Amino acid sequence: MLNQYVEHVLADLGESISAILLVGSLATDSYIPGPGDIDQITILKDSADEYAEMRVLEHINKTVSAFERAINMATTVYRRHDLERPWMTEWDLQPETKHLVTIPEELLRIHDHALVMYSHRFDMSALPVPTMDEMLDYARRWRSWNEACLEHHLPPDPMPVRLMVQTVLSNAIWHYYFATGRTCFNKHEIAGRLRAEVPGYQFQSGLDVATNVRLSAFANTPDDVVETLTDCYRDMMAWKKAHPAGSVPVSGDAG
Numbered sequence: 001m002l003n004q005y006v007e008h009v010l011a012d013l014g015e016s017i018s019a020i021l022l023v024g025s026l027a028t029d030s031y032i033p034g035p036g037d038i039d040q041i042t043i044l045k046d047s048a049d050e051y052a053e054m055r056v057l058e059h060i061n062k063t064v065s066a067f068e069r070a071i072n073m074a075t076t077v078y079r080r081h082d083l084e085r086p087w088m089t090e091w092d093l094q095p096e097t098k099h100l101v102t103i104p105e106e107l108l109r110i111h112d113h114a115l116v117m118y119s120h121r122f123d124m125s126a127l128p129v130p131t132m133d134e135m136l137d138y139a140r141r142w143r144s145w146n147e148a149c150l151e152h153h154l155p156p157d158p159m160p161v162r163l164m165v166q167t168v169l170s171n172a173i174w175h176y177y178f179a180t181g182r183t184c185f186n187k188h189e190i191a192g193r194l195r196a197e198v199p200g201y202q203f204q205s206g207l208d209v210a211t212n213v214r215l216s217a218f219a220n221t222p223d224d225v226v227e228t229l230t231d232c233y234r235d236m237m238a239w240k241k242a243h244p245a246g247s248v249p250v251s252g253d254a255g
Contacts, residue, residue, distance in 0.1 A: 001038065001063060001064075001067050001071070001073070002022065002026075002038055002040060002073075002117065004063055004066065005040070005059060005060065005063040005073065006020055006117050006118055008059055008062070008063065009042070009056060009059040010118060012055065012059065013048075013052060013055055013056065013059075014120075016044055016045055016047070016048035016049070016052045017042065017043070017044060017045065017048075017056075017118065017120065018043045018044060018045045018080050018119075018120055018121075018122045019041075019042075019043045019116060019118060019119045019120070019122035019124075020040060020041070020042050020043070020116075020117040020118040020119075021040065021041045021043070021110060021114045021115065021116060021117065021124075022038075022039065022040055022041075022114065022115040022117055023039045023040075023041060023106070023109045023110060023113065023114050023115075023185075024037065024038075024039030024074075024109070024185075025039070025187065026038060026039070027039070027113050027114060027115045028113050028185055028186040028187075028188075029186070029188075030186050030187045030188040030189075032214055032215075032217050032218070033217060034162070034217065034218065036071060036072070037071070037072045037073065037074050038071060038072070038073045038074065039074045039076070040073060040074055040076065040117070041074070041076045041077075041078065041106065041110070041114075042056050042076065042077045042078075043077075043078050043079070043080055043083070043122070044056070044077065044078065044079045044080070045079075045080060045120075046079050046080050046081050048079065053077045053079075056077050057075055057077065060073050060075055075099075076099045076106070077099070078099070078103075082100065082103065083103060083106075083107060083127055083128070084128060085128055087103045087104055087138075088100045088101060088103065089137075089141060101141070101142065101145060102142070104130040104134055104135060104138040105138065105142075107127055107128060107129065107130055108129075108130060108135070108177075108183050108185075109183075109185055110124060110127060111124075111127070111129055111183070112183040112184070112185050113185055113186070132178075132181060135177070135178075135246075136178075136245065136246045139174065139178075139245035139246055140244075140245045140246075142245075143245050158230075159230070159233065161213065161218060161221055161226060161229065162218055164210070164229050164230065164232075164233040165210045165213050165214050165218070165229065167233060167236075167237075168203070168206060168207060168210040168229070168232055168233055168236060169187045169190060169207070169210055169211070169214065171203075171236055171240065172190050172191070172194060172203065172207050173185060173187075173190050175194070175198070175201070175203075175248050175249060176190060176193055176194050176197070176198065178246050178247070178248050179194075179197070179198045179201075179248040179250070180197055180198065187211070187214060188211065188214070188215065190207070190211075191204070191207045191208050191210075191211045194207065198248070198250060199250070200250040200251035201248075201249065201250055202239070202249040202250060202251060203232055203235070203236055203239075203249060205228075205232070206228065206229065206231070206232025206233075206235070206236070207232070209225060209228050209229050209232065210229060210232065212225075213225065213229060236249075
């Protein structure tokens with residue numbers, strides 16, 4: 001599916017495209033079949049005409065439709081200058097602009113594990129690497145964005161197992177980053193990294209459960225496991241609400 005997208009979009013817009021990158025679970029070898037996204041990032045040259053982004057999005061939609069929408073493909077399109085400082089610090093709540101909000105996070109993912117599907121004189125190492133202070137600012141803004149969204153879109157109740165797993169793992173990834181200054185976006189490895197490098201991580205047992213559920217492809221999850229996962233999810237969300245962005249949940253003895 002990704003190869004078809006790359007082939008078709010380059011045939012139409014090759015002179016306008018600087019790079020096409022793959023990030024996320026397919027790139028980290030942690031993909032689990034089922035609902036999700038192919039996390040591609042298409043980077044346009046700054047010289048691309050004003051309609052280039054719209055045409056890229058049309059190609060994404062055509063590709064997803066050709067595969068009967070069995071899996072989504074991320075609609076992440078940047079111009080090269082979007083990735084340079086200063087990054088956007090104010091935004092509306094439109095889904096169409098979400099990718100502009102998350103540029104610092106995308107840059108960390110690119111430097112952590114991106115695979116180059118296509119490149120035209122594109123030097124990935126030349127992209128800026130957000131500092132810890134910049135990521136703290138981003139985490140505060142992103143938390144505000146999410147809180148504002150929840151005022152308009154309440155989460156489902158009960159929370160689906162897949163969504164709880166995704167939430168626990170995603171929060172753990174950022175706990176690891178703020179505890180160590182290092183990145184690990186591989187959802188199969190993050191539990192092991194925290195166990196080895198962040199002694200006293202408060203949600204380790206729940207994170208282990210979430211990892212095992214994901215590795216099982218969410219198949220036939222027993223009721224007691226769902227209950228444990230639900231408790232971890234609720235405790236993690238309550239902890240997050242009570243602590244500032246960038247905090248790390250570790251026991252007092254672990255410091």
